[in-house]
Amino acid sequence: MTRGLGRVFSGFKRLVTLSVMWSMKHPMYSVPLRSPSVRSMAVLPLPFGKPKDLSLPNATWGPEMMQLYEHYNSLCKVEVEAEGGQKKVPWKRIPGYNRLLKYATGGVYLSKMIQSKARLFTRNIREPGAAFEYALFINSEEEKCVGIWQVGHLLEGPPGHVHGGAIATIIDTVTGCLASLSGAVMTANLNINYRSPIQLGNTVVVESIVDKREGRKKFISCKVTSPDGTKLHTEATALFLSIDINQLLLGR
């Protein structure tokens, strides 16, 4: 089984790697608000169809979530001067699917082959608004990732408030997205200080930056605040280690 999977995977590996690298540089993520024409590189024709981008607004998004989305989405259209007089758009919205492998060309097929029932933890509840509603924005120039999150009623920990494990998930996702800018990583360490509880249904902003790199290690810090930044909910530091995705998938 492992050998068979290895053969399937190695056939796609190069394609996936190249397309992930290409996708991080491609301006496709600058999707205008409510644009019906979301171009997705994960879109291959038959037989699996087009994956749905779950990072776009839906009817459950409240005014604060929409305001933040519009703010960061508008940053995704701002060009800045880069080296050699060229223009760059540093902010990109990361499209969200229910599996990570759908991210890249070939991933649609791969994700059907490898544990077809697997779902990304943050996208496994189909009811809109019930759990994690979010969009991630990344600035590769400043090495910064911002997540806007609306936390639904299925994430209760203390009465009426968000579970600490759900907050850890949010932090792991935002810092993990930033850490994976240059390739596959795993979380080695997550250190969280919970400063003030988050009410269910509320929207929060999660900002993360790279503090330091040492070989395979990336040290990232993160804070979770209210939308206007006045209330600090959570602070965290994370250590990510770059990994060989082959080893992860093939269990070597």
Ligand SMILES: CCCCCCCCCCCCCCCC(=O)SCCNC(=O)CCNC(=O)[C@H](O)C(C)(C)COP(=O)(O)OP(=O)(O)OC[C@H]1O[C@@H](n2cnc3c(N)ncnc32)[C@H](O)[C@@H]1OP(=O)(O)O
């Ligand atoms: C591609 C683009 C896609 C973009 C699209 C993104 C969209 C959406 C993003 C969603 C993002 C979700 C992000 C979820 C991310 C998870 O949730 S990952 C799941 C949770 N994590 C795990 O299960 C990891 C389990 N642990 C492991 O697999 C292994 O321990 C690790 C972390 C891979 C490290 O193992 P290793 O590679 O063998 O490394 P090892 O030799 O042990 O250590 C190397 C160095 O790191 C140090 N180290 C290792 N562990 C630790 C530790 N815990 N503390 C301190 N130091 C440590 C060692 O001391 C050593 O240091 P030096 O001696 O070199 O100075």
